[in-house]
Amino acid sequence: MxxxxxxxxxxxxxxxxxxxxxxxxxxxxxxxxxxxxxxxxxxxxxxxxxxxxxxxxxxxxxxxxxxxxxxxxxxxxxxxxxxxxxxxxxxxxxxxxxxxxxxxxxxxxxxxxxxxxxxxxxxxxxxxxxxxxxxxxxxxxxxxxxxxxLGLDPEPGRLRDWNLDQLRGHWQDWARRCVTDPPRDKPLIPAHRQALARVLGPPRLHHTIATGGVIAKETAAEYAMDTFDARWHPMLRAALAQRTGEPGPEFPEPGRLPRLAGEFTLEVIAAAARLAQ
Missing domain, CATH: 3.30.460 (Beta Polymerase; domain 2)
Structure with a gap:
């Protein structure tokens, strides 16, 4: 195991x-x-x-x-x-x-x-x-x-709002930077690999807002492909392949990935906001 x-x-x-x-x-x-x-x-x-x-x-x-x-x-x-x-x-x-x-x-x-x-x-x-x-x-x-x-209190009544706050705060800031000036948080790792490593995070939060459950990033890739437009699927498949280390399709234009990741994240945030209305 x-x-x-x-x-x-x-x-x-x-x-x-x-x-x-x-x-x-x-x-x-x-x-x-x-x-x-x-x-x-x-x-x-x-x-x-x-x-x-x-x-x-x-x-x-x-x-x-x-x-x-x-x-x-x-x-x-x-x-x-x-x-x-x-x-x-x-x-x-x-x-x-x-x-x-x-x-x-x-x-x-x-x-x-x-x-x-x-x-x-x-x-x-x-x-x-x-x-x-x-x-x-x-x-x-x-x-x-x-x-x-342990007597843990996860405060389930706060779960949805906490995820929304994360999307509207941290993830929205990250997405906007990706769209305008791709962030390089880890200088030794190429920008497109950083984008692929992070782009599965927002769909996880969307899933929690929609269902109340918490899923891993690999499951979030499948969820995102079931939930969002097919134009994002090549990027999501590439992110899943990078995550698992298993053979997967090469993204044809890696230099575009940071911007695409930002645009996709902004779409996820907008969709989550609609769920909360």
Whole structure:
């Protein structure tokens, strides 16, 4: 099972965490693609929520920052040997206090989070209604009680509005930049690959707004092809092939992909707004 490799990566990460923060991390749960049954070795990151107990002062926050680097050294080294700038298998996640886990998710202030090259204190994007729903319904415990025993409150009544806010905020800004001046968030990765990696995100949110369910990006590609105009299908098939690493059609004009991804995302946002009326 592919998820078992994700669990092994998380276990190595926790072994490093226990050396830096002995006894502090009392829970660790895989979310994201692993929890949704879509994790792929050599292609997916490992998304997690970690639960901390005990003192959480300046010393502990410094150790969490060290963990961001030390816990991902092996993964980064392997990616460097393969000359893969996307560094698949990276542990990306948020840390929350044990006493906060039973609060409504929008009232939880994460202790810290790290994703890719970024470490933040007092913030953590994955502490949100979508990921709390994924955690409750399918989170994979690497350490700690089963998620259904944590007293989680994903605030289902906020799920739709939260997704709409994400589309109208972050995703709309990204789409407009794609249309006018394609963003290069990762300089070592070609712009068309970045566009394909991200374009499956908005259909996931549209699906949640329409159905209340949460799907993986691979499923979002199929959903988007069933839901939106056929003119987007070549781009969506290319995005799916890049996601899975399986043979797929080459997009004939890669240079057009950032703009097309932006235009498609704006269409998805408009469609989601109509659903909310």
């Amino acid at each position: 592919p998820q078992s490799e994700a669990v092994r990566i998380a276990a190595r990460y926790l072994a490093t965490a226990d050396r830096l923060l002995p006894g502090k991390i009392v829970g660790c749960y895989l979310i994201g693609s692993a929890a949704l049954g879509a994790w792929r070795a050599g292609r997916s990151d490992v998304d997690f929520i970690a639960v901390l107990d005990g003192d959480r002062g300046e010393r502990e926050l410094r150790r969490l920052r060290m963990l961001h680097i030390a816990g991902n050294l092996r993964t980064a080294g392997r990616a460097l040997l393969r000359a893969d700038p996307s560094i698949p298998g990276t542990m990306n996640g948020a840390f929350a206090a044990a006493e906060d886990m039973n609060k409504p998710v929008t009232r939880i202030r994460p202790l810290a989070a790290h994703s890719g090259r970024t470490f933040k204190r007092g913030a953590g994007f994955d502490v949100n209604p979508v990921m709390w729903k994924v955690l409750l319904e399918g989170g994979i415990p690497v350490r700690g009680d089963s998620p259904d025993r």
